[in-house]
Structures are given as C-alpha cells and as structure tokens.
Amino acid sequence: METAVHIQKQAELKRAIANLSRRQRRSEWVIRLVGVSLILALWEAFGRQINPLLFAPPSRIVAAAVQVVGSGELWKYLSISLKVFLIGTGLGAISGVVLGILMARIRVLDLTLEPFVIALYSTPMVALMPLVVIWLGFGDQAKAAVIYLFAIFPILLNTYQGVKSVDPKLLEVAKSFRSPEWALWGDVILPSSLPFLVAGLRLALGRALVGMVVADLYTAVSGIGYLIVRYAQSIQIDRMLVPVITLSLLGVILVQGLRWLEVRVAPWQHSSHD
Numbered sequence: 001m002e003t004a005v006h007i008q009k010q011a012e013l014k015r016a017i018a019n020l021s022r023r024q025r026r027s028e029w030v031i032r033l034v035g036v037s038l039i040l041a042l043w044e045a046f047g048r049q050i051n052p053l054l055f056a057p058p059s060r061i062v063a064a065a066v067q068v069v070g071s072g073e074l075w076k077y078l079s080i081s082l083k084v085f086l087i088g089t090g091l092g093a094i095s096g097v098v099l100g101i102l103m104a105r106i107r108v109l110d111l112t113l114e115p116f117v118i119a120l121y122s123t124p125m126v127a128l129m130p131l132v133v134i135w136l137g138f139g140d141q142a143k144a145a146v147i148y149l150f151a152i153f154p155i156l157l158n159t160y161q162g163v164k165s166v167d168p169k170l171l172e173v174a175k176s177f178r179s180p181e182w183a184l185w186g187d188v189i190l191p192s193s194l195p196f197l198v199a200g201l202r203l204a205l206g207r208a209l210v211g212m213v214v215a216d217l218y219t220a221v222s223g224i225g226y227l228i229v230r231y232a233q234s235i236q237i238d239r240m241l242v243p244v245i246t247l248s249l250l251g252v253i254l255v256q257g258l259r260w261l262e263v264r265v266a267p268w269q270h271s272s273h274d
Contacts, residue, residue, distance in 0.1 A: 162196025
C-alpha cells in the first residue's frame with residue numbers, strides 16, 4: 001500500500017514539475033516577444049523622424065527585404081559567403097577541438113604551443129589580411145583561411161580549459177579500473193568538457209560571421225560583405241540593413257541550434273538546472 005502511494009506521489013510530482021516547466025517556458029517566450037515588439041516599436045517611431053538617407057525604420061527594411069529577396073540578389077551573394085563560412089568554420093572547429101584536447105593532455109605540447117596560441121589570439125586578425133592575400137590570393141581559399149583564423153581560437157581555448165577542468169577524482173576512478181587513454185577521452189574527458197566546447201563553438205560562430213564579412217571585403221569583391229558595401233555606397237540604407245539583419249538572424253539560428261544540440265547530446269548538464 002505504501003509503495004503504491006509513493007509511486008502515485010512521484011507521478012504527481014513529475015506532472016507538477018512538467019507543468020511548471022511548460023509555464024516557465026511560455027513566460028520566457030512572452031517576455032522575449034514583448035521585448036522584441038517594444039524595441040521594434042521604438043525603432044519604427046524614432047526611425048521615421050530621421051533623414052531616410054541616414055537611417056531606416058523596420059517598415060522600410062521589410063519592404064526592401066521583399067524586393068531584395070524576391071529578386072534573388074540576397075541569396076546570390078549570401079550563398080557565396082556561406083560556402084566558405086562552412087568550410088572555414090568546420091575546419092576551425094575540428095582543429096580547435098583536437099588541438100585543445102592534445103594541449104591539455106600532453107604537457108610537452110602544451111608548453112610548446114601555448115606561447116604561439118596566445119600570441120596569435122591576441123593579434124588582430126585584420127592585421128594578417130595582407131599576408132593571407134599574398135599567400136593565397138583573392139579567391140575562396142583566402143576567404144576560408146580568414147574565417148578559419150577567426151573561428152579556431154575560441155574553440156581551442158575553451159576546449160583546453162574544459163579538459164583542464166575535468167574533476168581529477170573522475171580520472172583517478174577511471175584509471176583505477178585500468179581505463180586506457182583513448183577510453184578516458186570518450187568516457188570522461190569529452191563528456192565533462194562538453195559545456196566548454198559548446199561555449200567555444202558559440203563564440204566561434206559569432207567570430208566566424210565577422211570573419212566572413214571581413215573576408216568578403218578584403219579578399220574578393222563578392223559575397224554578403226560586398227552587397228553591404230555596395231548598398232552603403234549608393235546610400236540605400238534600407239537595402240543595406242537587409243543583409244546585416246540577415247547575418248544577425250543567421251547568428252541567432254546557429255547559436256540556438258547549438259543549444260538544442262547540447263540539450264540532446266548532454267542532457268545531464270541541464271537536469272540539475274531544471
């Protein structure tokens with residue numbers, strides 16, 4: 001009898017927690033929608049009071065977006081940038097994770113590469129643009145290299161810190177069971193450092209988007225960066241803000257996608273918070 005009552009109470013508690021979680025998510029979405037609506041309303045009100053050659057309200061941007069998207073111009077230039085963005089960010093993510101793990105686990109490699117990593121991370125990437133152009137020219141290879149340089153260091157440093165932050169007790173327990181090094185990586189190190197890795201990917205995505213635009217401007221007259229400059233030079237502010245807002249939305253989608261992936265891959269990181 002007591003067991004049945006206990007099971008019933010547990011079920012009721014789970015339902016109460018699920019209902020509370022749903023209400024909390026709804027309230028969060030309401031707050032976000034109200035905040036965005038308020039900002040757009042203020043933007044619209046003040047934008048209408050400013051010279052249209054200097055600024056554009058959301059209504060004009062939406063009208064310009066319909067024209068730019070409908071003509072296929074936005075996708076034409078965005079697709080060029082996205083191709084090298086995926087290549088540069090993908091290579092940066094892979095090499096950043098691998099180097100971060102190796103540096104954190106191999107002392108000699110850490111001591112050897114740490115000064116170079118810090119020096120390169122502290123160097124403004126724009127200062128390296130002339131060197132990249134001299135080495136790789138003005139094509140897609142140079143653009144991918146620029147995005148790679150923007151993306152690799154946040155992933156590398158966060159992965160390194162995540163591996164270094166693994167609880168030594170977990171490693172001792174695994175080693176006491178004679179777990180080999182490769183098993184330590186898969187069973188202890190990577191799961192424990194996954195939040196750091198995802199945080200590094202979020203930072204890298206933002207920097208890679210910046211690198212994508214910079215690469216468009218410095219290495220070739222093409223891509224979304226060129227479209228922004230072309231509209232700015234012709235003082236079409238409403239059309240110029242269309243690719244800018246597109247890049248912002250792309251960043252939001254990518255970051256939210258990473259959060260969704262983190263919940264699916266590492267649900268234990270959110271269970272205590274929930």
